[in-house]
Amino acid sequence: MTEMVYGTVPVQSGDPVLPRWWRTIDKWTMSCILMLFGVGLLLGLAASPPLAAKNGFEPFHYVQRQMFFGGLAMIAMLITSMMQPSLVRRLAVMAFGVSLVAVMLLPFFGTDFGKGAVRWYSLGFASLQPSEFLKPAFVVTAAWMMAASQDLNGPPGKSISFMFCTFIVVLLALQPDFGQACLVLFGWGVMWFVAGAPLGLLICLAGVVVLAGAVAYNNSEHFARRIDGFLSPDVDPTTQLGYATNAIREGGFFGVGVGEGQVKQSLPDAHTDFIIAVAAEEYGLFLVLVIIGLYATIVIRSLYRLTRERDPFIRLAGTGLACTFGIQAMVNMGVAVRLLPAKGMTLPFVSYGGSSIIAGGIAVGMLLAFTRTRPQGEIGDILLRRGH
Amino acid sequence: MIRTPLRPLARILKARDRGENPQAIERENLRLRHENMRDQARLRAESRLFVLGVFFLGAFLAVGGRMGVLANSDPLEPRSSVIGADILSTRADIVDRRGRILAKNLDTHSLYAQPHTMIDPEGAAQKLAQIFPDLDADALLEDFTGKRKFLWIKKKLSPEQKQAVHDIGEPGLLFGPREMRLYPNGAIAAHVLGGASFGREGVSSAEVIGVAGVEKHFDDYLRDPANGHKPLQLSLDLTVQAAAEEVLHGGMKIMNAKGASSVLMDIHTGEIISVVSLPDFDPNNRPRPLTAADKDKDQSDSPLFNRAIQGVYELGSTFKIFTAAQAVDLRLVNPSTVIETKGPMKVGGRTIGEFQNKNYGPLSVEDIIVKSSNRGTGRLALQIGVKRQKEFLDSLGFFQPTPIEMVEASGGRPLLPARWTDLSAVTISYGHGLSSSPMHLAAGYASLLNGGTRVEPTLLKQDGPQNGPRIVSPQTSQAAVKMLRKVVTDGTASFGEVPGYQVGGKTGTADKPKPRGGYYEDKVIATFATVFPASDPKYVLIVTLDEPEIIGLGKKRRTAGWTAVPVTSQMISRIAPLMGLRPVVEPATLTGVTLTSQ
Numbered sequence: 005m006t007e008m009v010y011g012t013v014p015v016q017s018g019d020p021v022l023p024r025w026w027r028t029i030d031k032w033t034m035s036c037i038l039m040l041f042g043v044g045l046l047l048g049l050a051a052s053p054p055l056a057a058k059n060g061f062e063p064f065h066y067v068q069r070q071m072f073f074g075g076l077a078m079i080a081m082l083i084t085s086m087m088q089p090s091l092v093r094r095l096a097v098m099a100f101g102v103s104l105v106a107v108m109l110l111p112f113f114g115t116d117f118g119k120g121a122v123r124w125y126s127l128g129f130a131s132l133q134p135s136e137f138l139k140p141a142f143v144v145t146a147a148w149m150m151a152a153s154q155d156l157n158g159p160p161g162k163s164i165s166f167m168f169c170t171f172i173v174v175l176l177a178l179q180p181d182f183g184q185a186c187l188v189l190f191g192w193g194v195m196w197f198v199a200g201a202p203l204g205l206l207i208c209l210a211g212v213v214v215l216a217g218a219v220a221y222n223n224s225e226h227f228a229r230r231i232d233g234f235l236s237p238d239v240d241p242t243t244q245l246g247y248a249t250n251a252i253r254e255g256g257f258f259g260v261g262v263g264e265g266q267v268k269q270s271l272p273d274a275h276t277d278f279i280i281a282v283a284a285e286e287y288g289l290f291l292v293l294v295i296i297g298l299y300a301t302i303v304i305r306s307l308y309r310l311t312r313e314r315d316p317f318i319r320l321a322g323t324g325l326a327c328t329f330g331i332q333a334m335v336n337m338g339v340a341v342r343l344l345p346a347k348g349m350t351l352p353f354v355s356y357g358g359s360s361i362i363a364g365g366i367a368v369g370m371l372l373a374f375t376r377t378r379p380q381g382e383i384g385d386i387l388l389r390r391g392h
Numbered sequence: 393m394i395r396t397p398l399r400p401l402a403r404i405l406k407a408r409d410r411g412e413n414p415q416a417i418e419r420e421n422l423r424l425r426h427e428n429m430r431d432q433a434r435l436r437a438e439s440r441l442f443v444l445g446v447f448f449l450g451a452f453l454a455v456g457g458r459m460g461v462l463a464n465s466d467p468l469e470p471r472s473s474v475i476g477a478d479i480l481s482t483r484a485d486i487v488d489r490r491g492r493i494l495a496k497n498l499d500t501h502s503l504y505a506q507p508h509t510m511i512d513p514e515g516a517a518q519k520l521a522q523i524f525p526d527l528d529a530d531a532l533l534e535d536f537t538g539k540r541k542f543l544w545i546k547k548k549l550s551p552e553q554k555q556a557v558h559d560i561g562e563p564g565l566l567f568g569p570r571e572m573r574l575y576p577n578g579a580i581a582a583h584v585l586g587g588a589s590f591g592r593e594g595v596s597s598a599e600v601i602g603v604a605g606v607e608k609h610f611d612d613y614l615r616d617p618a619n620g621h622k623p624l625q626l627s628l629d630l631t632v633q634a635a636a637e638e639v640l641h642g643g644m645k646i647m648n649a650k651g652a653s654s655v656l657m658d659i660h661t662g663e664i665i666s667v668v669s670l671p672d673f674d675p676n677n678r679p680r681p682l683t684a685a686d687k688d689k690d691q692s693d694s695p696l697f698n699r700a701i702q703g704v705y706e707l708g709s710t711f712k713i714f715t716a717a718q719a720v721d722l723r724l725v726n727p728s729t730v731i732e733t734k735g736p737m738k739v740g741g742r743t744i745g746e747f748q749n750k751n752y753g754p755l756s757v758e759d760i761i762v763k764s765s766n767r768g769t770g771r772l773a774l775q776i777g778v779k780r781q782k783e784f785l786d787s788l789g790f791f792q793p794t795p796i797e798m799v800e801a802s803g804g805r806p807l808l809p810a811r812w813t814d815l816s817a818v819t820i821s822y823g824h825g826l827s828s829s830p831m832h833l834a835a836g837y838a839s840l841l842n843g844g845t846r847v848e849p850t851l852l853k854q855d856g857p858q859n860g861p862r863i864v865s866p867q868t869s870q871a872a873v874k875m876l877r878k879v880v881t882d883g884t885a886s887f888g889e890v891p892g893y894q895v896g897g898k899t900g901t902a903d904k905p906k907p908r909g910g911y912y913e914d915k916v917i918a919t920f921a922t923v924f925p926a927s928d929p930k931y932v933l934i935v936t937l938d939e940p941e942i943i944g945l946g947k948k949r950r951t952a953g954w955t956a957v958p959v960t961s962q963m964i965s966r967i968a969p970l971m972g973l974r975p976v977v978e979p980a981t982l983t984g985v986t987l988t989s990q
Contacts, residue, residue, distance in 0.1 A: 154433060156425060198440050200433060252462040289463040293456055300452040307445045311438045314430060319437055327444060334451050341458040 025086050028376040033305050036298045037081070037353065037368050041074050043283075043295060044354035051268045051275040051282040052356060066275060066356055073130075073358045077365025084369025085376075089318050092373050096144035103141055106134035107175055121179045135176055135184045136363035140325060140370060142172060143191045147321035150199045154316050162196065183335075183349045191328040195320045247271050248281035248340045252292075259288030275356045277349065280340045295354065296337065302368075303330035309375045322374035325367055398422060481571040481597040484614045485623035486585065486606065488630040489663070489853045493623075495585055495607065495675075497600065498574045501554050501567040503546040504595065507536040510564030520545065520565075523556045536564075547590060548572050570598040573607075575675045581633050583698040584626070584667060584798065584851065587675040603678070604696070606851060608799045625853045627663035632656065635966045636666045643959030644670055644937065649918075651692075651938035653699035654963065655830050655849075659838035659923070659932050660857035662847040664796070665971065667831070669699040699936065701796060702803040704827040707936075708900030708952075710921040711823035712769045713872055716761050717840055718784045719772040721868040727758040727875060733768040740815030744770050747901075747951075761875045762883035764899065766822045773821035774814060781817050787846065787863050788836040790828050797851045804829040823900055830934045833921055837932045841876075841923045844869040877926040885920060888957040890964045892975025896929075897922030897960070899952035904939070915939050920956035924964060925976060935960040 007013070019027075045067060052066035062068075084092065106125070114122040117131065124131040146165035153161030169192040176185035197206070221228050251267035254260055265285035268274040274282050284292050306326040313319040329352055336351040338344035350357055352364045398421045404414045486495040510516060513536035521529035524546065535543050549557070549567070557565055573588035586605020590598045601615070602608035610624055636654055644652040656666040673679050673695040681696055692703055719725045733752045737744040744767050746752065752765050760768030773781060785791065793805045807827035809816040819825040831849055838847045839860070846860030864872075876896030880888045884899045900919040903911035918937045923929045940955035941948060949955065968975075 154429065156422060156429075194444065198437050198444070200436055200440075249462060252459060253465055256463050284459065284463065289460055292459050292463075296452050296456045296459070300449060303448045303452075304445050307441050307448070311441045314434055316430065316433055316437075319434075319441075323441065323444070327448075330448050330452075334448070334455060337455045337459075338451075341455060341462055343455060343458055 021086060025376075028378065029085060029372055030305060030309060030375045030377075033302050033368075033375065034085075034372060036302045038078070040295070040298050040302075040353040041078065043291070043298075044279075044351075044356075045070060045074065047279050047283050047354060048275065048356055050263060050265060050286050051279055054268050055272075055275055069358065070356055070361070073361050074353075074365075077353075077361045079365075080362060081365040081369035081372070084366055085372035087373050089315070089321075089374060092370050093144060093148055093317065093321070096141045096370065097148065099137060100141035100145040103134045103138040104172070107138055107172070110134065110179070121181055123179050123181055130358045133359045133363075135179075135181060136360045137366070138172065139184065139188060139191070139328060140363065140367035142168065142188060143195070143324035143328060143367075144321045144370060146192055147195055147317055147324055150195055150320050151315075151317035154199070162199065165192065166196075187328050187332060187349075190331055191324045194327040195324045198323045199316070199320055244271055244273065244278065245339075245342060248278050249342065251281040251285035252341065255285040255288045257289045259284070259286050259291070262286055277336065277355070278340055279351055279355050280337050283354075284340075292337075295351075299330060299333040303327070306371055306375050309377075312380060313374075314380050318374045322371060325371040325374070329364075329367065329371070398425070480615065480617060481600055482615065482617055482621070483571065483573065483588070483600045484619060484621050486614075487623045487625050488628045488633075489626065489665075490629065491623075491625070492630045493576060494581060494626065494628070494630065495588075496574050496576065497571040500570060500572045501549045502544065502570055502593075502598070503549055503554075503557055504542065504544045504566055504568055505536065506542055506564050506566060507538070508541050508564070510536055510562060512562065513537050513564070516560055516562040516565060519560045519562075520557070523553060544593070566595075568595045568598070571600055573600050573676075577630065577634070578676065579672045579674045580630065580637060581628055581667075582672045582675045583669045583696075583700070583800075584628060585675050586798070587678040589678075604800065605675075605798050609797050626851050627658075627661075627665065627853045628667075628851065629665050629971065632967045632970050633666040633668070635970060636963055637668050637670070637672070639963040639966055640668050640935070640959065641670055643935075643962065644940075647918075647937055647940035647942050647955045647959065649937040649940040649955070651699055652959075653703065653830050653934075653936045655700050655834040655932075655934045656967065657834045657838050657849055657932045659842035659847060659929055661854040662835075662838065662850045662858045663854050664831075664834075664849055664851050665931070666967070667700045669697070669701075669703075671695045698798075698800050699938070700830045700934075701794065701798060702800050702829065704804055704807055704829050705917045705919075705936070706824050706827050706902040706905065707830070707833050707919050707921075708823040708902030708917065709764045709766075710833060710898045710900035710919050710934075711820065711826075712761055712764060713876060713898050713921075714784065714788065714836065714840065715769045715772050715776070715781075715821040716757055716875060717864055717868055717872040718776055718781070719757065720871055721864040722776065722780070724775050725757050725772065727871050728756045730754045730756050731760060731768050731771055733760065733765045733771070735767060737767045737770060739770065739774070739818045740813055742815055744818060758875050758878060761898065762878050764822075764879075764884050769821040770818035773817045776817075778812050778814065778817045781820065782812060784863075785820070785826070785836075787861075788839050789846070789848065790826065790832055790836060794829065794831045794835060794849055796831060796849050801831075804831065806832060823902060830919070830936050833919070834932050834934045837921050837923060837934070839863055841869055841873055841929050841932065873923060873926055873929055876923055880922075884951075884953045885957045887953065888920065888922065888961045890924070890961050890968070892977065893924050893964055893968050893973065894926035894976065895922050895924045895961065895964055896926040897957075899957060901951045901953075914941075914950070916950045918950065918952035918956040920952050920960045922960055922964065924968065925973065927976065930973070931971070933960060933964065935963065 048067045048070050049064065053063040056063055056065045110122050113125060115124055115126045116122045117124060123135065124133050146169065149161030149165040151161070152158045169188060172188050173185045176188065247267050247270050251265065263286070265282055267281050267285050271278050271281065280292060280295070283295065303326050306322060310319050310322045313322065332349055332352050335344055335349045350360055353361060399414065399418050403417050407414050407417055483497050485493055488494055507513060514533055517529045517532035517536055520532055521527050527545070554567060575585060584605050586607040587603050588600050588607050589603050591601040592599045602611040606624070606626065607614070613619060614624060636656060640652050640654050652670045654666070654668045655664065657664055679695060681694070697703065720727060732754050735745070735751055746766050747764065752763055755763060755765055755768055790806055791808065793802050795801065809825050816825050835847065835849045839845065840863065843866045844864040845862050847858045848860070873896055876898055877894065879885050879898055880895050885897050888895050888897055898921050900921065902917045904915040904917055905911055916939065918940050920935050922933045924931055924933070935956050937956050937959065941950055942955055943949070944954045
């Protein structure tokens with residue numbers, strides 16, 4: 005009767021958005037990301053005042069900016085993580101188109117800020133680096149194509165995505181921005197690997213790389229000198245790497261103390277590429293291990309959750325996002341400890357940078373959206389097995 | 393490979409019979425196939441994701457481990473980032489043979505500015521211009537208000553200047569501690585010491601580097617901290633050097649010469665006791681060297697030019713003693729052998745003349761030296777022959793630059809005839825056709841007169857005599873000294889007698905060569921090469937005057953006998969007592985002297 009009089013009670017299908025989000029989100033990964041952002045602000049307090057003083061700003065100018073952009077990034081991350089994977093895919097493919105066009109138009113409308121590489125659009129109050137957005141969007145798009153190719157009668161998605169990948173790598177290398185180019189290539193390679201690249205081909209590729217490296221080492225003096233310089237245990241203490249290495253040594257296990265570090269005065273990239281050296285000097289090995297632990301947790305936990313994922317698109321996209329995120333952190337820290345040759349790459353969420361932190365927020369938001377717990381049809385498996 | 397059809401014909405036909413849609417069968421099969429593939433792909437992806445996870449875990453562990461190793465290792469020696477902190481400004485002293493200071497480092501300060509830290513650039517510029525009259529206030533202000541963040545203003549400040557700058561109270565004006573080179577004796581021994589200037593300069597110190605002379609030759613030694621500030625001891629005697637310079641300067645003025653040089657050498661040890669070249673300069677304020685812009689000026693007239701070592705001249709009749717000594721040593725003649733010196737004498741198509749076209753007739757070898765006969769030595773040279781003459785002069789060091797420890801020494805390369813003909817042998821026998829430096833002549837005389845062993849000139853204090861290879865027999869050496877002594881007592885150098893010091897020597901007056909060939913009529917190099925005391929030769933002194941001219945007995949005189957000889961005798965009378973030589977009374981002069989109480 006009541007219904008006939010007052011109409012039906014609106015019924016919601018499924019449970020409300022927020023509780024479901026909270027129930028299914030990977031809380032470990034999310035808290036690690038929030039902690040990383042906090043660490044970034046803490047280190048920004050230490051590393052950026054010399055730069056601010058040099059550029060004539062308030063001492064904590066860069067910290068305030070980082071807080072503002074970081075806040076935006078956190079909001080973007082939360083919103084993205086609440087979306088359904090299909091919505092994420094749709095938006096990401098659109099974003100891929102837009103950012104690809106933006107990257108292609110860089111030579112005409114971009115600016116280089118006097119750094120020799122045209123990577124940015126100047127927006128007045130901030131600068132925008134479209135390749136930062138292109139990277140996660142490409143990963144999702146490529147995952148979509150690869151997943152489609154796995155269907156019977158599907159399109160040749162692997163080849164198409166590889167063509168896109170090559171095109172983007174060439175575009176980025178022309179800027180030149182070899183760091184981003186390598187990241188894009190690495191992301192595609194990881195997805196290709198997980199999507200089932202033939203093992204024989206992989207072994208052949210590895211052999212070719214080793215062979216090419218050996219030939220280059222033996223024939224190119226320049227290349228050999230760089231490798232030897234990297235392998236030699238001595239480091240010139242007046243180079244950026246030398247300062248970074250010395251800062252890590254100065255810091256020891258528990259650091260020289262908050263605000264006592266010196267490396268931020270001598271390193272021009274202390275707030276971006278070498279922020280881990282600032283962390284090591286002021287807070288010691290302790291904080292460095294915490295940071296490494298946070299990154300490792302994010303990457304490995306995401307990969308672990310993806311192993312249970314049945315949907316090939318979600319699996320591939322999640323793998324690509326998690327691995328690009330992890331490799332970026334690893335390369336940045338590997339350079340500072342001279343495990344890897346010098347390459348300018350920022351530490352995600354910790355290094356200072358406006359558009360990079362927002363793009364990073366969107367990327368981990370997508371990752372969180374893909375790693376949410378969802379029904380994987382396990383019960384079907386059980387029932388089918390019983391039925392056999 | 394077994395291909396399973398998506399549309400199995402049997403089922404399709406059955407379905408058609410039943411009137412069902414056969415597409416549903418295909419879709420059903422497709423779905424099942426996909427699910428099957430998906431499970432397979434998931435299993436494969438599971439293992440590959442596991443590989444990726446292990447890779448990342450390993451990579452992060454490696455980074456963390458490496459961080460741990462680094463954090464556990466000791467930091468490198470902290471290096472100051474101040475540029476030039478590694479610059480060593482130390483430089484050892486230079487002292488004379490008795491330990492008196494010739495060159496020393498002195499603490500001073502440089503003045504530099506950091507305009508971006510200045511409070512009142514205008515006031516600073518004006519006050520600086522008041523303190524340093526050579527600075528221009530407008531130029532300073534331009535520098536202080538421009539883009540530069542750093543500029544040097546003064547390289548050396550006196551303590552008073554430093555205090556005055558300090559009193560300006562400008563925080564952008566800063567002092568850089570450094571050491572400067574000081575030559576407390578001014579121009580004395582200027583050419584030997586050379587001079588010093590700043591090399592690499594930093595804010596906290598600056599290198600002091602030698603630019604010439606022994607300062608440059610011994611630069612590495614002087615700057616080497618491993619030597620522990622041990623001073624460099626030279627063979628020079630400061631007082632002798634000062635006296636020699638004073639006398640030579642006076643002589644140069646009286647004789648209206650444009651330049652002069654003297655070399656005093658110990659004939660046994662080879663030590664240079666004094667070497668003078670005039671005009672000279674103050675090494676504390678070294679004059680600008682001649683550059684390409686001054687190419688019309690003669691390099692050898694610059695005060696920086698060291699006439700005693702760099703200057704090569706035809707030294708004239710001073711060479712005759714070499715010819716005579718060699719002839720005696722070869723036993724071709726003895727000092728009393730009589731040689732015909734009558735003209736005319738033609739060698740290689742050229743007539744050999746005498747000074748003022750004199751004709752001496754037959755002369756003993758000794759008299760050839762005493763009267764300085766060109767034809768006499770020429771005939772001796774012909775007897776000796778080209779080959780033996782070359783060997784002899786080579787053994788005396790006339791073919792190489794002197795080995796003296798100065799950077800300029802290599803510039804004093806002797807000029808030798810391109811083809812050494814009989815004519816060359818004859819002209820060289822009386823000092824024409826071969827140019828050498830006064831230092832060469834001193835070394836040659838010392839080697840000939842010290843008993844006949846080769847001695848090389850050195851500027852470092854020696855402990856004992858150099859026992860070089862034998863050149864002539866001791867008897868020849870003695871005979872040569874005797875001949876030279878006779879030149880002073882009876883010959884062309886009668887003004888050279890210094891009572892009690894038994895001076896022996898040989899004059900030389902050589903016409904100066906024109907730059908484009910031929911000789912000047914009225915420009916000479918007058919040289920007097922002496923050895924003293926003759927009874928026990930100890931020192932050789934070479935005095936050279938460049939273009940001297942004096943009125944003597946109503947005539948213009950340019951010969952060494954009238955110019956270089958009196959200067960030399962004056963010099964010996966000054967320096968011999970300084971060197972501790974006691975005057976000896978020669979037995980020969982005793983006769984006729986009545987010793988009475990006065």
